[in-house]
Amino acid sequence: MQQTKLKNKQGIQSSFAYTLLRNDLLPELLGKEEETILYWAGKHLARKHPLSSTEEICDFFQKAAWGSLSVIQEKTNKRVFELIPTLPTPTHYKLEAGFLAEQYETMTDCVTETLEQVKRKRVLFTVESNAKETAQ
Template sequence: MKKKSQMIREIEDVNDTVPAFSNHILRHVLLPELLGKEEEMILYWAGKALYRKLASSQALLEDKASFFSAAAWGELELIKEKRTELHYELLSPKMEKGRPFTLEAGFLSEWTEVETGCTTEATYEVVKKDPCTCRITVKWDPKDQVNLD
């Protein structure tokens, strides 16, 4: 398994060599075209699947805010924690107005599901358009346990 510092360096190298324009074309032009009206639902489940794919890389997934920053998804901050809810604020200046945050919501949902052992659901609400800021709420029911085997 790679050490955290080595993985972070590799991510930073990718961020330095892959132009933001490439990410912009994929996220804001190609995905809406390919996914059409099902885009939000597909991105939510893609976010959950992406977390599962990366879960074996503990060094990469130690801290949510660091991961979001490394993935160029924006600045994530936990703003409120309740017994069965987490409330995040995501400042994402590279996100275009009107674009969905369901990929990020699905990713946080799965991460929380693994942490809590309960089925989770995440929703988002855009609260500011410039720079683009959204609130993501992750909820779970302690009675609804999942089998994580």
């Protein structure tokens, strides 16, 4: 089994633990509600770690070892991001999508939703804010 190595403040770590939790344990524990719960969990993480710019969000993804996040399209109420994951690809990225949705909902004060599209070795996130509906 090939293991990707990550380097962070604590030193070099194996991706085995992350992969074990993300791909084996969480689906078993959360069952059919896994994607919904992880989207909510991402929103919760964003509330605990509020950021104020796209650059800070991209830095957070790198520090969290979620991967390299970059903006590929930006309009008034819509942003498209590309994520090159650091670790082996899970089947979905709802945690990251929820995180993005909540960060932009907080920054724009508009209801925001993020959709994901998993490609081969990258993920596209479309973040859309509804300017007609303010966040509560």
